[in-house]
Amino acid sequence: MTAAPALLQARSLSKSFPGVQALANVSITVASGEVHCLLGQNGAGKSTLIKVLAGAQPPDSGELLWRGELVAFKHPTAALARGIATIYQELDLIGGLSVADNIFLGHEPQSLGFSMRRTIRDEARALLDRLGCADIDAGSIVEMLSAAQQQLVSVARALSYDARLLIMDEPTAVLDRAETETLFRVIRELVAGGVAIVYISHRLDEIREIGSVVTVLKDGRSVAERLPAQSTPTSALVQLMTGRSVEYPFPPRPAPPAVDTRPKVLEVSGLSRSGAFADVSFAVRAGEIVGLAGLVGSGRSELLETIYGAARASAGSVRMGGQTLPGGSTETAVARGMGLAPEERKRQALLLDDSVFHNVSLPSLDRFARAGLIDARRELAAAAEVLGSLDVRPADPERIVRELSGGNQQKVVVARWLLRNCALLMLDEPTRGVDVGARADLYALVRALAADGIGILLVSSEIPEVLGLADRVLVLREGRVIHEAAAAELDEARVLDLIMAGQA
Amino acid sequence: MSRPIVAAAAPPPLRKRLFAAHNIGLLAAFAAIIVAGSLLSPYFLTASNVLTILTSASVIGVISVGMTFIILAGGIDLSVGAIVALAGVCATTPGAQGLGWLAMTAICTGVAALVGLLNGVLIAYGRMVPFIATLAMLVAARGLAQHISGGVPQTVNDATFNTIGSALVLGVPLPVWVFAAVVVVGWIVLNRTTFGRRTIAIGGNAEASRLAGINVARQTLVLYVISGVCAGIAGVLLTARLTSGSNDVGNLYELDAIAAVIIGGTRLSGGRGTLAGSIVGVLIFTLISNIFVLENLPSDIQSIAKGVIIVAAVLLQGRSASSK
Ligand SMILES: Nc1ncnc2c1ncn2[C@@H]1O[C@H](COP(=O)(O)OP(=O)(O)OP(=O)(O)O)[C@@H](O)[C@H]1O
Ligand SMILES: [Mg+2]
Numbered sequence: 060m061t062a063a064p065a066l067l068q069a070r071s072l073s074k075s076f077p078g079v080q081a082l083a084n085v086s087i088t089v090a091s092g093e094v095h096c097l098l099g100q101n102g103a104g105k106s107t108l109i110k111v112l113a114g115a116q117p118p119d120s121g122e123l124l125w126r127g128e129l130v131a132f133k134h135p136t137a138a139l140a141r142g143i144a145t146i147y148q149e150l151d152l153i154g155g156l157s158v159a160d161n162i163f164l165g166h167e168p169q170s171l172g173f174s175m176r177r178t179i180r181d182e183a184r185a186l187l188d189r190l191g192c193a194d195i196d197a198g199s200i201v202e203m204l205s206a207a208q209q210q211l212v213s214v215a216r217a218l219s220y221d222a223r224l225l226i227m228d229e230p231t232a233v234l235d236r237a238e239t240e241t242l243f244r245v246i247r248e249l250v251a252g253g254v255a256i257v258y259i260s261h262r263l264d265e266i267r268e269i270g271s272v273v274t275v276l277k278d279g280r281s282v283a284e285r286l287p288a289q290s291t292p293t294s295a296l297v298q299l300m301t302g303r304s305v306e307y308p309f310p311p312r313p314a315p316p317a318v319d320t321r322p323k324v325l326e327v328s329g330l331s332r333s334g335a336f337a338d339v340s341f342a343v344r345a346g347e348i349v350g351l352a353g354l355v356g357s358g359r360s361e362l363l364e365t366i367y368g369a370a371r372a373s374a375g376s377v378r379m380g381g382q383t384l385p386g387g388s389t390e391t392a393v394a395r396g397m398g399l400a401p402e403e404r405k406r407q408a409l410l411l412d413d414s415v416f417h418n419v420s421l422p423s424l425d426r427f428a429r430a431g432l433i434d435a436r437r438e439l440a441a442a443a444e445v446l447g448s449l450d451v452r453p454a455d456p457e458r459i460v461r462e463l464s465g466g467n468q469q470k471v472v473v474a475r476w477l478l479r480n481c482a483l484l485m486l487d488e489p490t491r492g493v494d495v496g497a498r499a500d501l502y503a504l505v506r507a508l509a510a511d512g513i514g515i516l517l518v519s520s521e522i523p524e525v526l527g528l529a530d531r532v533l534v535l536r537e538g539r540v541i542h543e544a545a546a547a548e549l550d551e552a553r554v555l556d557l558i559m560a561g562q563a
Numbered sequence: 564m565s566r567p568i569v570a571a572a573a574p575p576p577l578r579k580r581l582f583a584a585h586n587i588g589l590l591a592a593f594a595a596i597i598v599a600g601s602l603l604s605p606y607f608l609t610a611s612n613v614l615t616i617l618t619s620a621s622v623i624g625v626i627s628v629g630m631t632f633i634i635l636a637g638g639i640d641l642s643v644g645a646i647v648a649l650a651g652v653c654a655t656t657p658g659a660q661g662l663g664w665l666a667m668t669a670i671c672t673g674v675a676a677l678v679g680l681l682n683g684v685l686i687a688y689g690r691m692v693p694f695i696a697t698l699a700m701l702v703a704a705r706g707l708a709q710h711i712s713g714g715v716p717q718t719v720n721d722a723t724f725n726t727i728g729s730a731l732v733l734g735v736p737l738p739v740w741v742f743a744a745v746v747v748v749g750w751i752v753l754n755r756t757t758f759g760r761r762t763i764a765i766g767g768n769a770e771a772s773r774l775a776g777i778n779v780a781r782q783t784l785v786l787y788v789i790s791g792v793c794a795g796i797a798g799v800l801l802t803a804r805l806t807s808g809s810n811d812v813g814n815l816y817e818l819d820a821i822a823a824v825i826i827g828g829t830r831l832s833g834g835r836g837t838l839a840g841s842i843v844g845v846l847i848f849t850l851i852s853n854i855f856v857l858e859n860l861p862s863d864i865q866s867i868a869k870g871v872i873i874v875a876a877v878l879l880q881g882r883s884a885s886s887k
Contacts, residue, residue, distance in 0.1 A: 368773075
């Protein structure tokens with residue numbers, strides 16, 4: 060145990076939702092100047108725990124001590140007033156307001172009741188600079204920003220409170236390496252100044268890098284408290300989280316055929332979209348997993364969306380199974396056997412207020428319909444099966460998607476396309492927010508799909524994921540394919556060099 | 564396996580929906596109004612008054628079915644009242660009347676469908692905001708109706724057409740049968756078909772629906788045609804009941820329909836709601852009017868009562884949404 064005084068102490072917190080015990084007797088102690096990491100599978104209760112700590116949700120039972128004093132936060136503002144600021148997993152910015160207004164929403168610097176626009180702007184600018192966001196204008200409207208930029212704005216907002224305890228729920232899920240590095244630098248500065256951080260991430264390497272101690276949750280209970288973040292073996296952490304061991308998450312890669320005679324499911328030639336990417340040509344064969352590596356903003360997602368017909372190309376062609384796609388129609392693309400699991404689940408994929416199985420069956424409704432009438436029994440049964448194969452929890456297909464944990468929502472996005480029987484499946488950041496164990500399951504599923512002859516196009520910011528899962532890798536930089544090689548011939552350092560500098 | 568498709572659909576979601584907090588509030592309000600009505604007037608619960616209530620609910624009721632689809636899909640249709648007037652006027656010109664009652668009916672729904680199609684094109688392909696496009700259509704359609712009719716009511720001389728508004732089938736007025744048929748068809752389409760599912764999907768998240776391979780533009784176009792057709796059917800019922808077509812009927816019907824849909828629990832931004840709720844909403848408003856008529860109360864008070872009900876229903880909705 061550290062000698063530092065307990066800043067926040069939670070005792071026997073419990074919280075249940077209809078049909079789910081999200082937290083059961085969880086206790087946690089956070090000391091000043093430490094980065095306290097929370098680990099646990101999707102749905103383990105991490106986000107629920109921090110919402111209780113932040114006053115966003117009342118616990119059913121249990122007590123909170125803030126610097127030794129018993130407190131009960133009725134509202135997040137009560138926690139903020141004490142010095143607890145929180146970055147939630149689901150972004151909670153106001154889309155129509157400017158960056159600066161979002162950062163200071165609810166605590167605008169005021170003078171005689173008038174908010175001081177000048178001061179707000181300048182202070183927002185300073186916070187953004189501290190986070191290395193030179194490219195974000197304090198005056199721009201938040202909904203025009205990318206997911207990563209919005210995440211950084213939420214970090215800036217949390218920093219603006221000068222809090223003594225900063226809670227971060229998967230802040231790096233949408234950030235790239237450089238942005239993550241800057242965030243870690245800021246965290247180190249804060250910690251050196253005595254601020255405490257509660258940090259949630261599914262990336263164990265991050266926890267090694269900045270964590271002090273680790274608390275592990277499983278099924279709403281804490282199964283280990285205050286383990287040393289650097290020295291606890293990964294196998295032990297994974298075992299605690301999942302109850303099993305995940306040695307190497309990637310399934311074995313089949314030996315490439317000497318002469319590749321597999322038919323090409325997708326042929327892209329000379330595809331361009333002004334401002335995003337130019338002159339991209341490649342093919343995906345049946346049964347092949349092709350990975351696209353590149354920085355956020357290198358045109359990866361735009362490329363997938365254009366192939367899929369969600370955006371129009373300015374030049375070039377896309378052929379599926381030998382036939383040219385007309386372009387500009389997702390309906391045609393899906394009818395011809397394409398599927399796209401997009402990058403931003405909340406904005407681009409999910410019907411948050413609808414049931415899980417309605418979300419899963421959305422592109423496949425025709426499969427369950429005769430003369431337009433849906434056979435809901437068959438639909439429900441088929442959806443339940445794919446949801447089970449991804450271990451979506453709770454395993455209730457009629458639950459509203461909004462009530463699922465972040466990682467489980469992500470699994471729903473992927474599950475949707477497993478049901479569809481695509482010929483070409485494009486996965487854009489499929490494991491964002493997914494826990495270690497479920498990742499291994501997902502990788503195995505993707506490999507099994509390939510073995511069935513489906514072509515897979517994979518985009519991921521995590522280079523090890525691209526290298527571990529794909530057969531062949533295309534490296535994208537500033538909208539151009541600068542390198543193509545078998546995944547086995549590449550390593551992480553080499554890919555990093557390529558995407559950063561472009562040297563061959 | 565051909566027959567039981569509809570029956571086989573899983574019932575639990577419906578049960579859950581019926582017991583949702585907001586629906587309890589809506590049904591309680593409905594029940595309270597019925598109790599109040601029967602206490603106030605011994606005549607209220609007689610069979611003939613119930614049929615009167617249903618008959619007068621039929622016009623707004625049919626429009627509200629279309630409006631439920633539109634609002635669920637995240638849109639709004641302000642032109643339905645004007646469509647009722649325009650379609651009624653077009654169907655009652657001397658030329659149209661010369662073609663007989665069947666043609667008059669076809670013209671009425673056809674004109675309405677065309678106006679709906681125009682709304683749909685403007686919104687789905689012209690990328691106009693539904694509020695603006697249908698507001699423009701409201702103004703233009705009324706203007707056109709006035710232009711065609713010269714601003715004077717056109718009396719319907721075709722007796723067969725007029726009986727649509729009053730004929731009894733098995734003791735129940737024809738408009739009530741039409742209302743019931745539209746509701747049943749609407750319910751099946753909304754809850755049991757791919758079309759209905761896609762409608763709710765685009766209201767819940769249009770971008771996600773597009774990326775799931777749904778042709779959002781075409782779906783939107785068809786939805787506005789449906790709303791137009793519903794207004795056209797309402798136009799037939801109203802014209803037959805009034806035995807004339809006039810450019811100033813159907814005033815503010817759009818607001819009555821929207822209010823019914825909203826107090827029925829459909830979210831104004833789309834993606835969530837039920838057709839049954841809208842129908843209860845229509846009936847609540849009609850019951851109130853009926854009670855005020857029976858009790859000879861002034862209509863200004865009636866409007867105030869409607870306003871209060873809308874506010875109460877929306878407050879209740881907010882309560883149940885935030886308690887989740
Ligand atoms: N508002 C809600 N209504 C119903 N159930 C909920 C609600 N919020 C959370 N849950 C349930 O509580 C459990 C814990 O969810 P929580 O979001 O805390 O998980 P998590 O550990 O943050 O997971 P992830 O790593 O996927 O983000 C899950 O089973 C989830 O479905
Ligand atoms: Mg979470």
